[in-house]
Amino acid sequence: MSNGNGNSRPVGVVGVGYVGLVTAACFADLGHDVVCLDVKPERIEALRAGSVPIYEPGVDRLLARNRARLRFTLELDELLDACGIAFVCVDTPSTHSGDADLSRVRAVVDSLPETGDRLILVMKSTVPVGTGEKLREDLDARGLERVGYVSNPEFLREGRAVADFMEPDRIVIGAFAPADGRAVADLYADLGAPVISTDVASAEMIKYASNAFLATKISFVNEIANVCEEVGADVGVVAQGMGLDARIGPHFLRPGIGYGGSCFPKDVKALKQLAGNSGYHFQLLTSVIEVNDLQKRRVVGKLERHLGPLRGKRIALLGLAFKADTDDMREASSLILSARLRSEGATVVGYDPVAMGNAADLLGDDVELAGSMLEAVTGADAAVIVTEWGEFRQICTRAVRDVMRTPLVVDGRNLLDPGQARAAGFAYESVGRPPATAAR
Numbered sequence: 451m452s453n454g455n456g457n458s459r460p461v462g463v464v465g466v467g468y469v470g471l472v473t474a475a476c477f478a479d480l481g482h483d484v485v486c487l488d489v490k491p492e493r494i495e496a497l498r499a500g501s502v503p504i505y506e507p508g509v510d511r512l513l514a515r516n517r518a519r520l521r522f523t524l525e526l527d528e529l530l531d532a533c534g535i536a537f538v539c540v541d542t543p544s545t546h547s548g549d550a551d552l553s554r555v556r557a558v559v560d561s562l563p564e565t566g567d568r569l570i571l572v573m574k575s576t577v578p579v580g581t582g583e584k585l586r587e588d589l590d591a592r593g594l595e596r597v598g599y600v601s602n603p604e605f606l607r608e609g610r611a612v613a614d615f616m617e618p619d620r621i622v623i624g625a626f627a628p629a630d631g632r633a634v635a636d637l638y639a640d641l642g643a644p645v646i647s648t649d650v651a652s653a654e655m656i657k658y659a660s661n662a663f664l665a666t667k668i669s670f671v672n673e674i675a676n677v678c679e680e681v682g683a684d685v686g687v688v689a690q691g692m693g694l695d696a697r698i699g700p701h702f703l704r705p706g707i708g709y710g711g712s713c714f715p716k717d718v719k720a721l722k723q724l725a726g727n728s729g730y731h732f733q734l735l736t737s738v739i740e741v742n743d744l745q746k747r748r749v750v751g752k753l754e755r756h757l758g759p760l761r762g763k764r765i766a767l768l769g770l771a772f773k774a775d776t777d778d779m780r781e782a783s784s785l786i787l788s789a790r791l792r793s794e795g796a797t798v799v800g801y802d803p804v805a806m807g808n809a810a811d812l813l814g815d816d817v818e819l820a821g822s823m824l825e826a827v828t829g830a831d832a833a834v835i836v837t838e839w840g841e842f843r844q845i846c847t848r849a850v851r852d853v854m855r856t857p858l859v860v861d862g863r864n865l866l867d868p869g870q871a872r873a874a875g876f877a878y879e880s881v882g883r884p885p886a887t888a889a890r
């Protein structure tokens with residue numbers, strides 16, 4: 451079993467998507483040999499050939515630097531023969547009911563052979579509270595007591611995942627057997643981060659409660675922004691003034707068009723469902739979800755205020771990924787916005803600096819895809835900043851104004867200075883910053 455110095459058994463990683471690949475690259479960089487398993491042959495072939503199948507800053511550098519320590523395979527046996535500890539990093543998307551879909555997690559656990567060496571299975575995938583307990587019972591029922599089970603939820607943010615892994619605020623480890631928890635904690639020893647050692651259910655809950663709280667902060671500040679629009683206050687200053695209160699803190703107080711991505715929407719829904727399935731109605735989360743849905747739709751109202759009915763209008767969506775510095779489009783605001791705009795009869799053209807491959811798969815039939823910001827806004831009646839990519843800060847130029855049919859920018863991320871946008875000849879809308887403030 452590995453002890454953190456790289457001289458002992460390799461670490462296994464099952465599922466090399468955003469979380470698994472970052473986990474593998476970072477453990478390799480900490481000196482561990484790592485065996486990575488996935489079910490997608492094209493993903494494993496790409497990684498073997500030295501190319502990185504996802505966009506996540508810094509991962510390519512870590513993978514290149516640690517090639518000798520990393521092995522990629524499609525065969526579970528190869529991982530199990532080599533590794534004493536295996537991190538499960540498979541996806542756990544939402545089902546139609548809002549519960550987490552655990553089919554990939556179950557596929558991994560069910561495929562463990564009845565015989566073999568001792569193994570510690572570490573659940574990094576986000577799974578509902580109680581999952582570890584059920585999986586433990588299933589393992590025991592199959593005579594797999596030799597397989598230890600540890601919950602080690604992941605908190606990394608896409609776009610900053612390497613730094614988040616290497617400098618975590620905390621490492622949460624929930625174990626049935628304390629020795630298994632200690633073996634997992636040892637792998638992280640060099641990071642020097644605070645470790646919360648607890649039971650499996652509490653570890654699982656820490657992940658859901660954290661994401662639900664952050665989503666609540668976002669929906670809260672978005673509602674404050676909406677009230678600011680009504681009463682003539684500036685949410686930027688309001689959030690700054692709130693954030694300086696140490697009891698509140700400055701993080702996650704940026705208003706916008708609502709949260710998206712592969713985690714917040716599904717995890718908030720899953721916690722709400724988990725509570726409901728256990729007989730408790732989580733009223734606050736119901737509102738958090740509703741506010742988030744409505745926030746995306748407010749963009750349509752702002753466009754209509756300037757353009758009237760949107761039928762026949764051409765709207766450019768700038769930024770298709772769910773946030774900047776990733777190519778991930780799962781539950782991205784662009785998906786909802788493009789569908790809403792199309793149902794109003796608008797033509798939608800989209801552009802993203804890195805997510806065009808995923809955009810072609812998800813939006814290709816419905817949205818015209820442009821090769822640059824300038825191409826996207828050419829002939830457009832409005833440009834909507836959906837994702838806070840740095841290059842969109844440069845939108846208010848003469849070149850852009852000249853090619854747009856109507857120089858209207860709806861800034862869903864409060865990326866631009868309202869005064870400068872207007873001075874450059876654009877009609878400008880943002881979130882929670884009333885025209886009176888902008889004109890000053």
Ligand SMILES: NC(=O)c1ccc[n+]([C@@H]2O[C@H](COP(=O)([O-])OP(=O)(O)OC[C@H]3O[C@@H](n4cnc5c(N)ncnc54)[C@H](O)[C@@H]3O)[C@@H](O)[C@H]2O)c1
Nearest residue numbers: 465466467468469488489539540541542554557575576604
């Ligand atoms: N993406 C994030 O920002 C983030 C942050 C924290 C936690 N999480 C959680 O981590 C988990 C993984 O998320 P992700 O974004 O990395 O997902 P992902 O979809 O990017 O990657 C999942 C990978 O697992 C592979 N896989 C699926 N079934 C498999 C199996 N049976 N055996 C081997 N590989 C298999 C898939 O092919 C894919 O490559 C989820 O539970 C998610 O909620 C994600």
